[in-house]
Amino acid sequence: MAQSNSKGDRGERELVNYLNGNGWGVLRSPASGSATVRELPDVLAGNGRRFFVMETKWESGNKIYYDRDKILGLKFFGHKFGAEPRAVARFDAEYGDPSYGEDWPGYYLFGLDELYITKEGNFRIKKEAALEYGTPVVDL
């Protein structure tokens, strides 16, 4: 489970910086990306009205998969803390990519029941679904 994930890490920092600069108090998990006893969310954000726990992924392909145990951990932590769980997807694109348009930076949020469940019990988002149905982070 423990892995070096520099793109994921970079994406997480980018998202945290964006939220932090737009009125959100944000904390990253200290154990993000590494194995721990407790399953901790990547990001916890609040703005005094709404609270989100997030699992973030940045992929170069057109599909993003989330491990079942990560999603279950997100659900559990969110319920305990009192925050809404969100899977966050970011696909490769350069600034100005027309597929993002006004939604830059291109992070899309999904409620857990909006994710496709694979035969293996993991969760998936496709890029076209993200662009069409996801909540752009700029709309939070």
Add this chain to the structure above:
Amino acid sequence: MAQSNSKGDRGERELVNYLNGNGWGVLRSPASGSATVRELPDVLAGNGRRFFVMETKWESGNKIYYDRDKILGLKFFGHKFGAEPRAVARFDAEYGDPSYGEDWPGYYLFGLDELYITKEGNFRIKKEAALEYGTPVVDL
């Protein structure tokens, strides 16, 4: 500002474990104890009804000092996120120490306006005040 603070670190982990085992969703700051651009709280905890940001200190003496910039950072983050800021004090004591009584583990929470302000603009809690006026973590 960056310092190795093994007692503080141990205390923080003890507090996090206690809260986590008692119905709270808890996240420690990844940068806790080290210098960062953003001033981040040591601990962020929620139980679906209340949310706290905490600056924790564990000292062997009878007085605990909190740096002004830490307290200001706590206030700012708490306001932005939507969590109540608390200074948390833990004084040296062994399990069964009569001064703690039923309040073990001996962590006491203070609202920022309950702290004494020193001439230098820092903040202070004395042990006897903690035991008398603080909110024991077991009462959260």
